[in-house]
Amino acid sequence: MQSTNLTALGRDTRVNRFILTLLTIGFAALLAGLGAALWTQQRNTDSERWVAHTLEVQARIGAFASKAERMETARRGRLLSDDPAFNGLFDEALASALADLDMVQSKTADNPEQAANIRRMRQLLSDYVKAERTERSKGQSAQAALRSDFFHDPVVVHIREIRQVADAMADEERALLRQRESLQAQSLRTFNMVLVAIALLILTVASATILLVRRTLRDLRASRLELSALNTDLERLVDSRTTELQRANAEIQRFAYIVSHDLRSPLVNVMGFTAELEAATDVIARSLHDPAQAGAAVPSPADVLRAVEEDLPEAIGFIRSSTQKMDRLINAILRLSREGRRTLAPETLDLTALVRSIADTMQHRLTETGTTLTIAPLPALTSDRTALEQILSNLMENALKYLQPGRAGEIHISGKAVRGRAIIEVTDNGRGIDPRDHERIFDLFRRSGVQDQPGEGIGLAHVRALAYRLGGVIEVVSELGKGATFRVNLPIEWKGAEANG
Known part of the structure; x- marks a missing residue:
C-alpha cells in the first residue's frame, strides 16, 4: 500500500510539474503576445500617420495646382480686361502657391522622386513668373496681340508643364497612398490576429490555471483526508501498540x-x-x-x-x-x-488441509473416544506453518482431552475472513471452563477444573505466545458443562516479525 501511495504521489508530481511547465510557457507566450500586440499597434499607428501624411501632401499638391490655375486665371483676366487688379490676384495666388510648394517640399524631403519633381516645379514656376512679369511690363499693343491669339500664347506652355509636373507629383502620392493603405490594412490584420492569439492564450492559460487550481484543491482535500486517515491509523496503531x-x-x-x-x-x-x-x-x-x-x-x-x-x-x-x-x-x-x-517463516497455507493433517494424527484417539470431528472450509492465509500447527493441534488435543463424561464428544473447526483477518474457531461440547478462569488458563503452569488429566499447564500459555508472535490474539468463550470455543484471530497476510514491527 505504501509503495502504491508513493507511485501515485510520483505520478501526481509529474503531472503537476507538466501543468506548471505548460503554465509557464503559456504566461511567457502571453507576454510575448502582449509585446507583439504593442509592436503591431505601434506599426498600425505609424501606418495611420503615414497615410495621413500622404493625404496631407496630396491636399497640398492639389492646393498648389489650384493656386497655379488661379494664377493663370488672373493673368488671362488681366489680358482680357486690361485691369491691373488682376495683378494683385496673381501675386496673391503666387505667394500662396509657393507656400504650398514649400510645405510639400518639407513633407517629401525623404522622397527623391518628389524632390526632383519639386526642383522641376520651382524651375517651371520661376520661368512662368518671369514670363508673366515680362508680359506685364509690355505695352497695351503687345497685350492686345496676345488677346487676339490665345492659342499661340507662349506663357501657356509654362502653365501646361506646371500642370504635368503637378499631376506627376499627385500620381506619386497616390501610389504612396495605395502602398501605405495596404501596409495599414496588413498591420490592422496582423493586430487583429495578435489579439485573437492573445485571447486564445488567455483562454488556454486561464483554463490551465483553473485546472491546476482545481487539481491542487482536490489534492489538498485528498491530502487532508489521507492525513486524517493516517492520524487515525497512527492513533489506532499507538493505542494498539500501547495495549500490546x-x-x-x-x-x-x-x-x-x-x-x-x-x-x-x-x-x-x-x-x-x-x-x-x-x-x-x-x-x-x-x-x-x-x-x-x-x-x-x-x-x-x-x-x-x-x-x-x-x-x-x-x-x-x-x-x-x-x-x-x-x-x-x-x-x-x-x-x-x-x-x-525460533525464526518464523511466513508462507501461503491451505488451512483446511493443515487442519485435516492434524486430525489424521488424532484419528486413533477420536475413534477410541467416539468423538466426531467436523471441519468446515477455512480461509487460506500467509503465516508460519509450524507455529500454526502447534496452535491448532494444542487446541484440538485439549478439546479431545477434556470431554464431558457420559456425553458423545463433538469437535467442530470453522473459520472465516473478516477485513484482512482470519477468525479460526475450535468448538467442543466438553466439560467447559469456569468464566473466572478464562484468563487464568493462558498463564504458565495454570490449569482449570478437575485435574484428572496429565499436563503441566504450559500448552495454552504457549498457544497465546505463538498467537502474539503471529500478530494475532486468542480468546475463549465457555461455561461449565456447556463446552468451550477457542477463537484465534490472525492476519491473513502476515509478512513476518520485521514487517509487523
Missing part, C-alpha cells in the same frame, strides 16, 4: 510471579526437608559416638532405627520430588524460551 505493551508487561509480571511462586514452593520443601535430613543425620551421628565422650544424651536404638528407616528416606524422597518438579518447571520455561527464539 501493557499486555506484554502484564504477561511478564504474571510470568515472573508464577515462576517465582512455583519455584519457591519446591525450594521451601527442599529447605524444610533438608532440616529434617540434618536432624536425622544428627541422631545417627550421636549414636555412633562413645557415650563416655558424648556431651549429649545418646539416642535410643529405636530413635536411630526410625531416623534410618523413616526420616531419612522421607526427607530424601520429598527433596527428590521437589527437585524433579523444579526440573520440569525449568525445562518447560526453557522450551518456551526456545520456541520464542
Whole structure:
C-alpha cells in the first residue's frame, strides 16, 4: 500500500510539474503576445500617420495646382480686361502657391522622386513668373496681340508643364497612398490576429490555471483526508501498540510471579526437608559416638532405627520430588524460551488441509473416544506453518482431552475472513471452563477444573505466545458443562516479525 501511495504521489508530481511547465510557457507566450500586440499597434499607428501624411501632401499638391490655375486665371483676366487688379490676384495666388510648394517640399524631403519633381516645379514656376512679369511690363499693343491669339500664347506652355509636373507629383502620392493603405490594412490584420492569439492564450492559460487550481484543491482535500486517515491509523496503531505493551508487561509480571511462586514452593520443601535430613543425620551421628565422650544424651536404638528407616528416606524422597518438579518447571520455561527464539517463516497455507493433517494424527484417539470431528472450509492465509500447527493441534488435543463424561464428544473447526483477518474457531461440547478462569488458563503452569488429566499447564500459555508472535490474539468463550470455543484471530497476510514491527 505504501509503495502504491508513493507511485501515485510520483505520478501526481509529474503531472503537476507538466501543468506548471505548460503554465509557464503559456504566461511567457502571453507576454510575448502582449509585446507583439504593442509592436503591431505601434506599426498600425505609424501606418495611420503615414497615410495621413500622404493625404496631407496630396491636399497640398492639389492646393498648389489650384493656386497655379488661379494664377493663370488672373493673368488671362488681366489680358482680357486690361485691369491691373488682376495683378494683385496673381501675386496673391503666387505667394500662396509657393507656400504650398514649400510645405510639400518639407513633407517629401525623404522622397527623391518628389524632390526632383519639386526642383522641376520651382524651375517651371520661376520661368512662368518671369514670363508673366515680362508680359506685364509690355505695352497695351503687345497685350492686345496676345488677346487676339490665345492659342499661340507662349506663357501657356509654362502653365501646361506646371500642370504635368503637378499631376506627376499627385500620381506619386497616390501610389504612396495605395502602398501605405495596404501596409495599414496588413498591420490592422496582423493586430487583429495578435489579439485573437492573445485571447486564445488567455483562454488556454486561464483554463490551465483553473485546472491546476482545481487539481491542487482536490489534492489538498485528498491530502487532508489521507492525513486524517493516517492520524487515525497512527492513533489506532499507538493505542494498539500501547495495549500490546501493557499486555506484554502484564504477561511478564504474571510470568515472573508464577515462576517465582512455583519455584519457591519446591525450594521451601527442599529447605524444610533438608532440616529434617540434618536432624536425622544428627541422631545417627550421636549414636555412633562413645557415650563416655558424648556431651549429649545418646539416642535410643529405636530413635536411630526410625531416623534410618523413616526420616531419612522421607526427607530424601520429598527433596527428590521437589527437585524433579523444579526440573520440569525449568525445562518447560526453557522450551518456551526456545520456541520464542525460533525464526518464523511466513508462507501461503491451505488451512483446511493443515487442519485435516492434524486430525489424521488424532484419528486413533477420536475413534477410541467416539468423538466426531467436523471441519468446515477455512480461509487460506500467509503465516508460519509450524507455529500454526502447534496452535491448532494444542487446541484440538485439549478439546479431545477434556470431554464431558457420559456425553458423545463433538469437535467442530470453522473459520472465516473478516477485513484482512482470519477468525479460526475450535468448538467442543466438553466439560467447559469456569468464566473466572478464562484468563487464568493462558498463564504458565495454570490449569482449570478437575485435574484428572496429565499436563503441566504450559500448552495454552504457549498457544497465546505463538498467537502474539503471529500478530494475532486468542480468546475463549465457555461455561461449565456447556463446552468451550477457542477463537484465534490472525492476519491473513502476515509478512513476518520485521514487517509487523
